[in-house]
Amino acid sequence: MTLRPWHADAWARLQARRERDALPHALLLAGPAGLGKRDFLAAFVKGLLCQRPVDGVACGTCRSCELVAAGTHPDLIGLSFGLRKDGVTRSEIVVDQIRDLSQRLSMASQFGGWQVVTIDPADAMNAAAANALLKTLEEPTPATLLALVADEPARLPATIRSRCQRIDFLPPSREVALDWLRAQGVTDAPAALDAAGGNPGMARTWATDGALKQRGEVRHDLKALAAGRGDAMEVVKRWQAADPARYLWFAAQAAADELRARASGQTLPLDSQLDDEGLDGWYAKANRARDALRGPLRTDLVLLELLAAWR
Structure with a gap:
């Protein structure tokens, strides 16, 4: 063992x-x-x-x-x-x-x-x-x-x-998690660990099943919607067809990163049009939407409401 x-x-x-x-x-x-x-x-x-x-x-x-x-x-x-x-x-x-x-x-x-x-x-x-x-x-x-x-x-x-x-059971330190991931053969361990919010077991799974690509898709979609270029219904269809809970995880994560970038004066990765209060509220809304997927509400309507609030 x-x-x-x-x-x-x-x-x-x-x-x-x-x-x-x-x-x-x-x-x-x-x-x-x-x-x-x-x-x-x-x-x-x-x-x-x-x-x-x-x-x-x-x-x-x-x-x-x-x-x-x-x-x-x-x-x-x-x-x-x-x-x-x-x-x-x-x-x-x-x-x-x-x-x-x-x-x-x-x-x-x-x-x-x-x-x-x-x-x-x-x-x-x-x-x-x-x-x-x-x-x-x-x-x-x-x-x-x-x-x-x-x-x-x-x-x-x-x-x-x-x-x-x-x-x-709590996520270990970043150093311990990265050492374990590398021992498991995960090549891009830092990126996988960031995507998984510091959870090494989740990071090991996500490093091999396309999650990092999905994370990039979410950020691209949100940036396009913020600029008025994206089609919210098309985004909903793609997120729903894959793993909507995971896409919502990445959406909340992206909003948190946008807030941190604003606070530190860095270039904004998503160019969100929401003010700080609105962005913080949208982050909470994304997390609530992930919980709502367990209930009787239609997934497409949950996603559409969230993306409408982003635009």
């Missing part, structure tokens, strides 16, 4: 608690996507269930490790998006799933050790599911660990967050 450099402290603290037999009954792994929360949790769970771990690291060869690798370990329960009756994957975790989980946890561990539950993404639980989980958190069964994973922990009720031992 190879931990990412920024995982070392959290791993050491968690293993120290395990060695003292002082693990909490619930963990909340929180932080932006791309920082390796899920890899961290998978490695910890493997070590916790392993029959011959070494310093918390799974041996990989015992019966328990084989079952975990096959996805059939009876004491490892994974909870995520279920299926509706029509076979379509749900967009939220529902109360029936939590009730089934509670019944499952009422039974003893089949291996006589830990029972581990992972809920991912925990911030996708609806209100009824979160309320049902609260009872399980308040009345934990012995030798049971519930591990919640959330890219946006603020979406979880405070009552849930307060009953979990929280492990926050």
Whole structure:
């Protein structure tokens, strides 16, 4: 197992608690996507269930490790998006799933050790599911660990967050991130890291899937619209056809860069006609638009409203 450099402290603290037999009954792994929360949790769970771990690291060869690798370990329960009756994957975790989980946890561990539950993404639980989980958190069964994973922990009720031992995953220093990216073979590491807002995992993905080109497209589009040359509907069609959430990320990033350029007296990259207050408001509007994509609103209308405000 190879931990990412920024995982070392959290791993050491968690293993120290395990060695003292002082693990909490619930963990909340929180932080932006791309920082390796899920890899961290998978490695910890493997070590916790392993029959011959070494310093918390799974041996990989015992019966328990084989079952975990096959996805059939009876004491490892994974909870995520279920299926509706029509076979379509749900967009939220529902109360029936939590009730089934509670019944499952009422039974003893089949291996006589830990029972581990992972809920991912925990911030996708609806209100009824979160309320049902609260009872399980308040009345934990012995030798049971519930591990919640959330890219946006603020979406979880405070009552849930307060009953979990929280492990926050934050972007590392730029130096650490660049060293890791170069070790991963990322050639244009600085540009990728800038595009990803300092998130090295996201930067590694974006360096190879065309994101840097998309970032340039967004800035070109915004500059053209500011000058009255661009066609907002054509821009909407292109952004919507690709990855609208990513385009909105880059749009907000571009507005922030424009504000910084104004503050430092540099050449304005976008030539926005908005004043500072309007530009700051547009930055916030772009971030809200990205959140709105999760809801029932039409994506093209969300994008068009944002671009109309830019012009």
